[in-house]
Amino acid sequence: MTRNRWFAVVVLMLVCALGMTSCRDRKGGRRAGDNIGGEVGSGEAGSLATRPEGNLNILTSVKYDAVMFDYDSAQIRESERTKLEAVADYLKKNADVGVIIEGNCDERGSAEYNLALGERRALAARAYLIGLGIDGANLQTKSYGEERPVNPGHDESAWSVNRRDEFVFFKR
Amino acid sequence: MHHLLSTKILFSFFLLAASLECPAQVRVTKAASEVSFLDLSGFSAEGGSASGGKSGADNAPLSFRRTLESDLTRSGWFNLSGAGRAEFTVTGNVKQDGTRIIVRCEAYNTMTRERCCSKTYQDDDRGARALAHRVADDLIFAMTGQPGMAAAKIAMVGSRTGKKELYICDADGANLRQLTRDNAISLAPRWSPDGKQIVYTSYYRTQFPDVFLIELSTGARQCLADFPGLNSSAAFSPGGRELALILSKDGNPDLFIMDINGDRLTRLTYTKRAAEASPSWAPDGKQIVFVSDSSGTPQLYIIGREGGEPRRIAVGGSQNVDPDWGANGYIAYSSLIGGRFQLYVLNPATGEARQITGSDANYEDPSWAPDGRHIFCVRRQNYNSRIFIVDTLSASCINLFQESVKGDWFSPDCSGKYIKP
Numbered sequence: 239m240t241r242n243r244w245f246a247v248v249v250l251m252l253v254c255a256l257g258m259t260s261c262r263d264r265k266g267g268r269r270a271g272d273n274i275g276g277e278v279g280s281g282e283a284g285s286l287a288t289r290p291e292g293n294l295n296i297l298t299s300v301k302y303d304a305v306m307f308d309y310d311s312a313q314i315r316e317s318e319r320t321k322l323e324a325v326a327d328y329l330k331k332n333a334d335v336g337v338i339i340e341g342n343c344d345e346r347g348s349a350e351y352n353l354a355l356g357e358r359r360a361l362a363a364r365a366y367l368i369g370l371g372i373d374g375a376n377l378q379t380k381s382y383g384e385e386r387p388v389n390p391g392h393d394e395s396a397w398s399v400n401r402r403d404e405f406v407f408f409k410r
Numbered sequence: 411m412h413h414l415l416s417t418k419i420l421f422s423f424f425l426l427a428a429s430l431e432c433p434a435q436v437r438v439t440k441a442a443s444e445v446s447f448l449d450l451s452g453f454s455a456e457g458g459s460a461s462g463g464k465s466g467a468d469n470a471p472l473s474f475r476r477t478l479e480s481d482l483t484r485s486g487w488f489n490l491s492g493a494g495r496a497e498f499t500v501t502g503n504v505k506q507d508g509t510r511i512i513v514r515c516e517a518y519n520t521m522t523r524e525r526c527c528s529k530t531y532q533d534d535d536r537g538a539r540a541l542a543h544r545v546a547d548d549l550i551f552a553m554t555g556q557p558g559m560a561a562a563k564i565a566m567v568g569s570r571t572g573k574k575e576l577y578i579c580d581a582d583g584a585n586l587r588q589l590t591r592d593n594a595i596s597l598a599p600r601w602s603p604d605g606k607q608i609v610y611t612s613y614y615r616t617q618f619p620d621v622f623l624i625e626l627s628t629g630a631r632q633c634l635a636d637f638p639g640l641n642s643s644a645a646f647s648p649g650g651r652e653l654a655l656i657l658s659k660d661g662n663p664d665l666f667i668m669d670i671n672g673d674r675l676t677r678l679t680y681t682k683r684a685a686e687a688s689p690s691w692a693p694d695g696k697q698i699v700f701v702s703d704s705s706g707t708p709q710l711y712i713i714g715r716e717g718g719e720p721r722r723i724a725v726g727g728s729q730n731v732d733p734d735w736g737a738n739g740y741i742a743y744s745s746l747i748g749g750r751f752q753l754y755v756l757n758p759a760t761g762e763a764r765q766i767t768g769s770d771a772n773y774e775d776p777s778w779a780p781d782g783r784h785i786f787c788v789r790r791q792n793y794n795s796r797i798f799i800v801d802t803l804s805a806s807c808i809n810l811f812q813e814s815v816k817g818d819w820f821s822p823d824c825s826g827k828y829i830k831p
Contacts, residue, residue, distance in 0.1 A: 285660050286638035289618065310707065312685075348731035348744070348774070349820065350598055350643050351701050351708045353611070353619065354656055354663040354685035357640040361662060379639050379658065380618050385574065385595050392793055 283365035287375040290336065295409040297335065302328065304402040305363055309344070312358035314366050322363060325405055326370040336376040338406040339363045343384045344397035356381030363403045376410065444803065446553075447492030450479060452501035453515060470511045470535035471504045474542045480582060481546030481560035484808075486783060486801045487553070496520050498553050504538075511535045517549050527552035539584060547831065550781075557831040559779035562824050564786055564810065565589075565599035565608050566797060570817030576610060576624075581779065581799075581824065583810040589624065590614075600645045601825040608823075609634065609644040609653060621655055623670075634672065639663075643688050646670075647695050648828050654689035654698050665689055665700050667715060678717045690735045692758075693828065699723070699733040699741055699758070710743060712758060724756055724763060732775045737827050738782035742766075744774045753787055755802055766802050773800070780826035786810065788820055797822045 302325050305318040314322065329335060341360030343352040360379035368374050389396035455471035482488050488498070502515035510532050517527040527549055533541045540561070547558030562581040567574050568588070576589040576596045590596050594614035601608055608624045615622075621635040621644045635641040639658035646653060653668050665679040665686045679686050684704035691698055696715055701708050710730045711720035724730040727745030734742045741758055744751045745765075751772040756763040767773040771791040778785055779799075789798040789807070795818040797810040811819075 283661055286658065289616065289636075289638050310703070347729060347746075348688065348701065348708065351685065351687040351703070351731050353597070353640060353642050354658075354687040354701075355703070357658045357663050358685045361639075361658065378618075381640050382595075383597075385597075 283361070283368045284374060286379065287377065289378060290408070290410065297407040297409060300328070300335075300407040302405045304404050305359075306398065307359055307401040307403075309397070309401065310347070310355070312341075312355060312362045314362050319366070322366050323370065326367050326372050328407075329367070329372050329376060334410050335407050336378065336410045337367075338378040338380050338408065339367075340386075340404040340406060341379065341381045342386055342388075342400060342402050342404065344400045345384045345387060345392070346397065347384075349384055353381050353383035356383045359401075359403050444487075445489045446487060446498055447496040448482060448488040448490050448553075449492070449494075449496035449499045449520065450482065450490050452499060453478075454503045456503055456505040469506065470538040471506055474504045474511060474513065474538040477539045477542035477582070477584075478546050481543060481558070482549065484582060484799070485546070485550050485558055485560070485781065486804060486806070487550060487556070500549060506535060507532075509535050511538050511541065513541065513545060515545060515549065517552050539580070543580065543582075551831045556783070557781050557829075559781040559784055559824070559826075562780050562826045563601075563605065564797070564822050564824055565601060565610075566822045567597060567599065567820040568817055569820075574820070576608070577819075578608075578626075579810070583812065583815070586811070586815065598643055598821055600823050601827075602646050603648055603650045603828045605825040605829070609646065611642040611644070621653070634670070635668065645689050645691060647691050648693055649695055654691060654700070656686055656689070663687070665698070665713070667698075676717070678713055678715075679720065688732055690733050690741075692735050693737045693739060699735050701731050701733070710741070723758060723761055724754070725761070726763065727754075730754075734777050734785075736778035736782055737780070738778070740778075740782075742776035742778055742785050744776060744787075751790075753785060753800060755785075766800055766805065767807065768805070773798070775821050776800075777822050777824045778827055779824045780829055786822040786824045788822065794818060795820055 303321045305321050339360040341356035343356050357379060360381060364377045364379055367377060387400040389399050455475040483490055497520055498517060499520045500515060500517045504511060504513045513531040515529060516525060518525040531541055531545060543560040546560040550558035559581050563578055565578050568577045573593050574595050576599050577586060578589055579586040592614035594612055597611040599608050599610040606626055610622055611619050612622050613619055616636055619640055619642050620633055621641045623632045623634050637657050637659035640663050642656045644653045644655040651670055653670060655666055655668060656663050657666050662682055663685045664677055667676045681702055681704045684702050687701040689698045689700040697712050699710055699712050702711050708729045708731050709722060710724045710733050711722050713720040727747050729746040730743055732744045741756045743754055745754045750769055751774045753766040753773045753776050754763045755766055771789050774788045776785045776787040783802055785800045785802060787798055787800055788795050797819045798807050799810055800807045
């Protein structure tokens with residue numbers, strides 16, 4: 239991609255990230271343009287970057303707080319934005335570092351649907367980070383669905399900590 | 411031939427169809443009336459040591475006969491305890507000849523003496539149980555005109571090693587075998603239409619969720635989809651040449667169709683703020699039912715294989731998930747009602763749905779058996795998940811495994827859905 243096109247993409251992503259904050263009406267039914275033939279980019283932060291090859295050099299000592307989610311939602315809550323800003327700052331200062339955003343769900347509901355929901359949670363963080371100026375090529379998404387709870391309990395106190403994005407950093 | 415029972419079966423399906431017109435709470439209350447008495451006492455097991463040996467293990471003929479008896483009972487069509495008033499009689503024998511077992515059987519209408527089946531079979535004696543499943547399905551088809559499920563196999567996910575691995579077993583729960591030993595996460599197995607392959611989702615190679623194919627005869631494994639992001643929920647088309655699957659490579663989880671050789675990829679959904687999951691093909695391969703949360707909660711939609719506007723089905727329930735489109739045309743799925751998941755069967759032509767399971771537990775992830783009558787599913791109670799076989803006609807619900815089989819089991823998929831008897 240040329241520099242100009244990248245610029246256009248970043249601008250588009252910023253617009254999307256701003257747009258996301260006003261799109262909290264998911265329960266309000268399917269919106270126009272949410273289906274076949276809708277314009278590209280109104281919620282997707284573009285095609286995903288190719289996965290890094292070979293064994294990753296994981297930076298286990300680099301730890302940032304997990305971003306938490308509401309039940310059955312992939313919206314970045316206002317309270318979680320500073321966590322993403324901290325991740326973005328770190329990535330900006332370390333140009334040779336990439337991050338795998340791991341989306342997770344609580345145990346309730348269909349396991350296969352939760353795989354897709356977990357991916358949407360990871361993608362929401364990805365879009366937000368792109369909106370903060372991070373190159374999408376440094377961002378990978380991975381969904382664990384409901385398969386990796388941090389708390390194995392069966393109540394809201396467990397579920398609320400299991401609905402999360404974790405950040406795994408690696409040397410590029 | 412089998413007119414008498416055919417009439418009953420037609421009546422049963424009429425009830426099924428009629429009940430689809432009723433409110434969801436109305437359950438078919440058919441019981442003994444559609445069960446035919448069958449006299450199997452004239453079918454004997456001969457040869458080998460009569461007692462089955464000191465260990466108590468069955469010899470091949472005894473194992474054959476026991477398996478046949480339990481298959482005929484499990485089919486739901488027959489009651490084997492009514493000698494003297496039996497509508498059908500099965501006679502013949504199974505005997506050992508060296509390392510072979512030889513089976514001769516006849517089935518006939520007890521009153522008219524009209525014969526509907528007369529066959530001989532032979533096989534290696536190590537295959538006694540598999541042969542019994544074949545004979546059971548042949549007898550069921552001869553007497554009822556309906557396919558059986560005895561020869562089907564179940565693929566599922568089990569976690570008793572501490573990791574989710576794939577397992578397979580027979581439709582009666584026997585021959586449980588661990589298929590993967592990846593120490594990773596294995597999910598969502600689905601059979602190929604010919605029952606020779608399984609596709610599933612696994613993290614074992616890249617640590618990311620990818621779609622793999624296992625060739626059962628060799629154990630060889632092949633990665634079919636390892637695009638960036640999510641690769642999951644693959645399901646074979648009825649013709650076996652294509653997969654419906656969920657990919658997020660374009661920036662969001664969407665429904666795709668991919669050639670099995672990876673040549674051609676077609677994106678079907680463009681829901682930018684929604685997740686898609688769990689595709690299942692119509693028996694004619696022209697449509698796909700899947701889950702999408704584009705309305706705000708996970709619900710069921712049908713889309714043409716060429717794409718187009720998805721059509722929502724299943725209006726009841728706060729969530730409707732894990733659809734399986736049967737060869738009988740009905741879609742089984744799991745619906746969240748009053749805080750619990752229950753199985754429903756829906757007629758996509760009319761949109762009418764019928765609740766199959768009671769509210770004593772959560773029933774999830776249904777998969778139609780090839781008989782178009784039974785559904786394999788997960789029954790979850792007190793955070794223990796087990797595989798159950800639900801009869802959609804009688805609503806009976808039995809454990810696939812003996813109590814001695816421990817652990818949690820998920821995501822059953824029954825083979826042979828598209829195989830015609």
